[in-house]
Amino acid sequence: MTHESSLYLGFDLSTQQLKGIAITSKLMVACEAVFDFDADATGFGIKKGVLTNEAEREVYAPVTMWLQAIDAVLQRLQDKGIDFSRVRGISGAGQQHGSIYWSQHGEHALRNLRQGKSLEAQLHHAFSYPYSPNWMDSSTEIEMGKFDRQLGDETQLAIRTGSKAHHRFTGPQILRFRSKHPNEYANTSRISLVSSFLASIFLGKIAPIDIADACGMNLFDIKTGSYNQELMTLAAGSSDTSDLESKLGHAAADGGGSLGDISQYFVLRYGFNPSCTIAPFTGDNPSTILSLPLRPLDAIVSLGTSTTFLMSTPHYKPDPAVHFMNHPTTPGLYMFMLCYKNGGLAREQIRDALPPAPPGSSDRWSLFNHHATHTRPLGASIESSPAKIALYFPRPEIVPNVHTGIYRYTYTGQQPTVSSPSTWKLPEDDCRAIIESQLLSLRLRSRGIVAPPSENPRNVPAQPRRIYLVGGGSQNTAIAKLAGEILGGVEGVYRLDVGGNACALGSAYKAVWAVERKPGEKFEDLIGSRWREEDFIEKIADGYQEEIYRYYEKGVDGLEAVERDVLKQQTQDVSKAGTTGAGQV
Ligand SMILES: Nc1ncnc2c1ncn2[C@@H]1O[C@H](COP(=O)(O)OP(=O)(O)O)[C@@H](O)[C@H]1O
Numbered sequence: 001m002t003h004e005s006s007l008y009l010g011f012d013l014s015t016q017q018l019k020g021i022a023i024t025s026k027l028m029v030a031c032e033a034v035f036d037f038d039a040d041a042t043g044f045g046i047k048k049g050v051l052t053n054e055a056e057r058e059v060y061a062p063v064t065m066w067l068q069a070i071d072a073v074l075q076r077l078q079d080k081g082i083d084f085s086r087v088r089g090i091s092g093a094g095q096q097h098g099s100i101y102w103s104q105h106g107e108h109a110l111r112n113l114r115q116g117k118s119l120e121a122q123l124h125h126a127f128s129y130p131y132s133p134n135w136m137d138s139s140t141e142i143e144m145g146k147f148d149r150q151l152g153d154e155t156q157l158a159i160r161t162g163s164k165a166h167h168r169f170t171g172p173q174i175l176r177f178r179s180k181h182p183n184e185y186a187n188t189s190r191i192s193l194v195s196s197f198l199a200s201i202f203l204g205k206i207a208p209i210d211i212a213d214a215c216g217m218n219l220f221d222i223k224t225g226s227y228n229q230e231l232m233t234l235a236a237g238s239s240d241t242s243d244l245e246s247k248l249g250h251a252a253a254d255g256g257g258s259l260g261d262i263s264q265y266f267v268l269r270y271g272f273n274p275s276c277t278i279a280p281f282t283g284d285n286p287s288t289i290l291s292l293p294l295r296p297l298d299a300i301v302s303l304g305t306s307t308t309f310l311m312s313t314p315h316y317k318p319d320p321a322v323h324f325m326n327h328p329t330t331p332g333l334y335m336f337m338l339c340y341k342n343g344g345l346a347r348e349q350i351r352d353a354l355p356p357a358p359p360g361s362s363d364r365w366s367l368f369n370h371h372a373t374h375t376r377p378l379g380a381s382i383e384s385s386p387a388k389i390a391l392y393f394p395r396p397e398i399v400p401n402v403h404t405g406i407y408r409y410t411y412t413g414q415q416p417t418v419s420s421p422s423t424w425k426l427p428e429d430d431c432r433a434i435i436e437s438q439l440l441s442l443r444l445r446s447r448g449i450v451a452p453p454s455e456n457p458r459n460v461p462a463q464p465r466r467i468y469l470v471g472g473g474s475q476n477t478a479i480a481k482l483a484g485e486i487l488g489g490v491e492g493v494y495r496l497d498v499g500g501n502a503c504a505l506g507s508a509y510k511a512v513w514a515v516e517r518k519p520g521e522k523f524e525d526l527i528g529s530r531w532r533e534e535d536f537i538e539k540i541a542d543g544y545q546e547e548i549y550r551y552y553e554k555g556v557d558g559l560e561a562v563e564r565d566v567l568k569q570q571t572q573d574v575s576k577a578g579t580t581g582a583g584q585v
């Protein structure tokens with residue numbers, strides 16, 4: 001097959017959809033297809049891609065729903081005219097941290113798939129437990145504490161693994177799973193992450209965990225490139241960690257190495273070429289940073305179900321407030337990440353409190369955007385009047401680690417005070433305030449990683465060079481405008497032409513690199529030489545504007561003070577065994 005006719009596939013198994021994209025060797029998009037779990041899946045009763053058990057703060061997804069999605073997305077790509085015999089390589093990504101528990105006969109079932117039946121029909125018994133704990137899960141408070149203490153404190157854990165302990169991380173989840181479901185754990189032959197689960201399906205055998213996605217487990221020592229013995233001892237419940245080690249398997253060190261050829265199931269059912277290469281699949285955030293040749297000081301803000309802030313950096317500066325992960329393709333680089341549980345769904349709740357869009361209106365966000373951009377910055381009626389700052393946490397947040405609630409405050413530069421209900425015009429004022437508080441948190445917590453431009457005649461303060469918005473929310477013009485005002489961005493705010501599908505695109509790029517790289521050729525060099533800025537991205541908003549950027553310093557200080565107050569109230573409430581905190585509505 002010539003390079004001209006070659007195709008590469010990338011997949012993104014995220015919270016609310018499975019997305020697939022086909023691209024050419026020259027990185028041109030040939031086709032996209034989506035399977036939306038709420039709209040398209042049958043038989044699972046999920047909402048926004050997940051099931052919940054509020055009593056235990058559990059959030060989880062049915063694994064067989066994802067199997068249904070894989071067949072459907074392939075069928076949709078084929079229906080749109082994609083000839084799978086032209087596909088030379090496949091890679092993909094999964095929502096991070098989720099774990100899948102294969103039963104003792106799971107791998108046998110995977111190796112012996114018949115073309116005439118769906119994946120769902122053949123693999124629904126392949127798991128010792130039918131659900132995958134989701135990244136929004138908050139059930140592991142006790143386990144999280146144990147992980148933070150295991151190496152001394154949370155700083156030590158962050159130094160070794162790139163992150164302090166988090167509810168959603170796979171190590172604390174395995175620890176809880178082992179004690180809550182001892183029989184299912186005993187019957188588990190292998191544990192996959194969502195990314196390696198998806199790779200396993202395409203490979204027809206259990207795929208290794210990826211070098212970047214392994215960093216979302218609180219188990220993997222970034223410096224040694226192997227599982228940390230003390231953390232494995234905690235998760236396994238024994239100093240003999242061999243059973244857990246064999247369940248997890250080794251991590252694949254080369255993000256562009258071949259895991260093997262595609263499973264016969266896909267060759268016979270969909271007409272794939274038998275020599276189509278399966279490259280390692282990674283986490284959805286590591287894959288997103290591969291969707292363009294990201295330069296130092298460029299930042300990606302991913303507006304999916306979660307909100308994440310991503311940068312690629314050679315500097316490993318672990319800190320309990322942030323995440324560092326191995327870069328998915330390039331040894332010596334790391335991915336810096338901030339992650340929020342309250343991203344897209346929290347914004348949707350504010351939007352849905354507004355009157356519905358008029359019939360026939362194609363943009364469900366137009367009223368929300370109108371209110372977000374027709375109020376003054378920080379909701380202040382004049383520049384010197386008090387700022388309105390609020391936290392919107394329908395789910396317990398990651399940073400700060402705050403319980404669910406909406407916390408509205410008034411801030412004058414001194415100690416913030418809980419707002420009286422009459423101070424806010426609701427729900428209108430919430431539209432700007434939610435975007436502002438989410439972006440102010442990114443500015444506050446990325447301060448340690450950004451820098452001023454090297455040539456700096458305008459004396460620009462430390463900030464990203466460019467901001468790239470990706471994910472579903474990247475379509476939103478109000479968010480783009482406020483992102484430039486609050487986060488800056490010396491060169492402006494940009495969007496990819498397939499903005500909502502950046503994560504799957506990054507995986508497709510990885511597949512191109514895995515198959516076509518010359519010995520030693522780096523991902524950045526191969527993709528950089530084929531990437532055409534003028535065709536692939538567009539500028540959607542101004543970046544750094546001195547006056548408004550400086551005004552929002554008050555917002556950063558205010559947000560920090562509000563978070564401190566909410567945390568203080570929460571601690572007092574816990575010690576009084578109370579339930580609600582100040583400002584909570
Ligand atoms: N125009 C828009 N403005 C704001 N948010 C949007 C818009 N379009 C889609 N979204 C948000 O995008 C989210 C889905 O993003 P997506 O990146 O596909 O999620 P995931 O990858 O987590 O499944 C939805 O929850 C929705 O709120």
Ligand SMILES: O=C(CO)[C@@H](O)[C@H](O)COP(=O)(O)O
Binds near residue numbers: 014097135304308
């Ligand atoms: O937990 C994290 C990252 O640590 C989330 O970012 C998940 O990876 C889910 O991502 P989306 O579905 O929002 O893309």
